[in-house]
Amino acid sequence: MLEVRAIDAAYGDVQVLSGLSLQVQEKEIVTLLGSNGAGKTTTLRCITGLLAPRKGEVTFKNQPLSKVAASERAGLGIALVPEGRELWPQLTVRENLELGAYDKRSRARAAQNLDRVHAMFPRLLERRSQVAGSLSGGEQQMCAIGRALMSEPSLLLLDEPSLGLAPIVVEQVFEVIRSLHASGMTILLVEQNLAAALEIATRGYVIETGQVKLSGSASELKADPKIRAAYLGL
Amino acid sequence: MRHFKRVVGLKLSRIVELIINSVLLAGLYATMAYGLGLIYGVLRIVNLAHGGVIMAGAYAGWYLHELGVDPYLSLVPVGVASFFLGVVMYRGLVYRLPRGAAGGVQSLLLLFGLWLILRNIAYLLFTGNDQTLRTGYSTKAVTLAGELVSVNRMAVFAVAILILIILHILLTQTYVGKAIRAVAQNPDSCTLVGIRVERIYSLTFGLGTALAAIAGLLGATLFPFNPGFGSSELLKSFVVVVLGGLGSVAGTAIAALILAVAEVFPTAIPGFPTYLTAAVGFVLLVLVLVLRPGGLFGQRVLG
Ligand SMILES: Nc1ncnc2c1ncn2[C@@H]1O[C@H](COP(=O)(O)OP(=O)(O)OP(=O)(O)O)[C@@H](O)[C@H]1O
Ligand SMILES: [Mg+2]
Numbered sequence: 001m002l003e004v005r006a007i008d009a010a011y012g013d014v015q016v017l018s019g020l021s022l023q024v025q026e027k028e029i030v031t032l033l034g035s036n037g038a039g040k041t042t043t044l045r046c047i048t049g050l051l052a053p054r055k056g057e058v059t060f061k062n063q064p065l066s067k068v069a070a071s072e073r074a075g076l077g078i079a080l081v082p083e084g085r086e087l088w089p090q091l092t093v094r095e096n097l098e099l100g101a102y103d104k105r106s107r108a109r110a111a112q113n114l115d116r117v118h119a120m121f122p123r124l125l126e127r128r129s130q131v132a133g134s135l136s137g138g139e140q141q142m143c144a145i146g147r148a149l150m151s152e153p154s155l156l157l158l159d160e161p162s163l164g165l166a167p168i169v170v171e172q173v174f175e176v177i178r179s180l181h182a183s184g185m186t187i188l189l190v191e192q193n194l195a196a197a198l199e200i201a202t203r204g205y206v207i208e209t210g211q212v213k214l215s216g217s218a219s220e221l222k223a224d225p226k227i228r229a230a231y232l233g234l
Numbered sequence: 235m236r237h238f239k240r241v242v243g244l245k246l247s248r249i250v251e252l253i254i255n256s257v258l259l260a261g262l263y264a265t266m267a268y269g270l271g272l273i274y275g276v277l278r279i280v281n282l283a284h285g286g287v288i289m290a291g292a293y294a295g296w297y298l299h300e301l302g303v304d305p306y307l308s309l310v311p312v313g314v315a316s317f318f319l320g321v322v323m324y325r326g327l328v329y330r331l332p333r334g335a336a337g338g339v340q341s342l343l344l345l346f347g348l349w350l351i352l353r354n355i356a357y358l359l360f361t362g363n364d365q366t367l368r369t370g371y372s373t374k375a376v377t378l379a380g381e382l383v384s385v386n387r388m389a390v391f392a393v394a395i396l397i398l399i400i401l402h403i404l405l406t407q408t409y410v411g412k413a414i415r416a417v418a419q420n421p422d423s424c425t426l427v428g429i430r431v432e433r434i435y436s437l438t439f440g441l442g443t444a445l446a447a448i449a450g451l452l453g454a455t456l457f458p459f460n461p462g463f464g465s466s467e468l469l470k471s472f473v474v475v476v477l478g479g480l481g482s483v484a485g486t487a488i489a490a491l492i493l494a495v496a497e498v499f500p501t502a503i504p505g506f507p508t509y510l511t512a513a514v515g516f517v518l519l520v521l522v523l524v525l526r527p528g529g530l531f532g533q534r535v536l537g
Pocket of ligand 1: 011034035037043
């Protein structure tokens with residue numbers, strides 16, 4: 001479904017990704033792991049089009065994305081839950097969700113999808129008139145996930161959704177991701193919480209300084225001695 | 235005792251008159267400032283051409299009136315034309331400049347240059363003489379709360395309020411209005427949900443420009459003007475934006491009222507020199523920047 005083929009990416013003169021490749025098949029849940037500054041967020045920015053790769057190609061459902069503007073990718077079925085939520089803090093929860101369905105194709109089904117999101121996160125219904133900036137961290141993460149779901153994506157990208165949340169809330173977030181996957185959504189999950197990510201993912205990639213260092217099934221990665229030493233502290 | 239009553243009575247009616255004058259003036263100020271605040275709030279660009287567009291709006295209304303069109307009928311064509319002028323200014327010029335902190339100076343200079351060009355075109359076309367836009371109802375007045383109030387000034391106020399209400403509805407009730415507010419707060423998140431951010435920028439620049447031209451046209455029915463018209467209006471717009479915050483309709487209205495009261499009430503002081511009225515805005519601006527740099531209502535952006 002998603003194929004990232006040997007992309008290079010840079011911010012100004014600073015090269016961040018070099019020849020990075022990865023694939024996500026339909027209905028898979030794949031995790032992208034790596035330490036701070038490895039280039040995980042940058043990879044997602046290349047997939048969503050917020051950053052244009054210098055080399056290589058990203059294809060989605062066999063369509064090359066290099067000529068597809070970032071603002072059109074939501075319409076193709078790609079949605080991102082960004083690192084740090086990136087909500088519109090002074091818009092209400094309701095408005096944040098509504099704008100998630102801004103794309104023409106999603107707009108027609110905005111009402112149903114809003115109900116779906118409220119059913120999934122009743123808290124967002126309670127807080128609908130509150131500005132998003134006044135929500136707790138966990139509620140903001142739910143709002144960010146809800147916003148992404150408003151466009152009925154076929155590929156959901158999540159960038160460190162557990163970042164800065166209390167353990168019990170992290171638990172809830174992972175539960176939500178699991179149930180989205182169970183309902184047939186394809187997911188690419190960026191995480192630093194390796195143990196939890198490898199628990200729900202089928203496959204994973206480990207990247208270091210902008211390159212894939214390791215990849216394999218979740219159980220292979222969990223058993224890998226380097227990973228156990230470097231990331232899991234075992 | 236009788237004497238005392240007469241004095242108080244006089245004062246009361248004077249106060250009512252001053253309040254009416256302030257409120258009517260505030261409507262114009264709010265419209266004038268809203269365009270500047272909207273563009274800054276969304277694009278982070280100080281539109282120094284704002285004053286030039288206000289002046290252009292005044293001349294457009296005056297010229298159409300010379301051709302026999304009532305200024306209130308010209309509001310629509312002038313509004314639409316200046317909207318497109320704004321879109322062209324954005325796409326043709328502002329869009330091409332670097333953005334963000336480093337780009338601030340370039341767009342400031344460019345838009346200032348544009349103002350000078352607009353002003354000089356007006357000198358060429360209309361000379362530097364003062365013009366006035368006089369209609370059949372310019373001198374008509376009705377009695378309101380015991381005061382004679384100019385019909386035209388009430389009409390200016392009504393139009394200004396109507397525009398603010400429409401803007402408020404646009405920004406809070408429509409998809410595109412919500413997108414404008416969202417772009418002001420986080421453009422990347424907007425791109426991710428399918429909002430074409432550049433189109434929102436064009437639209438916002440067009441809207442802000444249309445508001446400036448409409449304010450200029452309304453102003454032309456009240457005051458004499460020449461190609462230099464718009465500079466003190468730009469200053470007043472700054473004061474209102476700084477006082478009222480960016481793009482909040484209510485904040486802008488309250489700030490406009492504060493400025494109008496501060497300008498109008500001193501005129502009741504016997505012997506208050508009228509040229510000092512122009513300084514009131516400066517004083518307010520300095521006071522706010524020193525005491526509440528975030529504006530009276532905090533740092534809200536199009537909230
Ligand atoms: N806007 C930017 N401008 C310049 N350099 C950047 C920018 N964003 C990221 N970088 C650099 O690119 C590298 C990769 O950043 P990236 O955000 O992709 O890492 P990450 O794997 O997501 O890390 P984290 O786990 O901390 O989120 C880092 O060295 C970072 O300093
Ligand atoms: Mg990151």
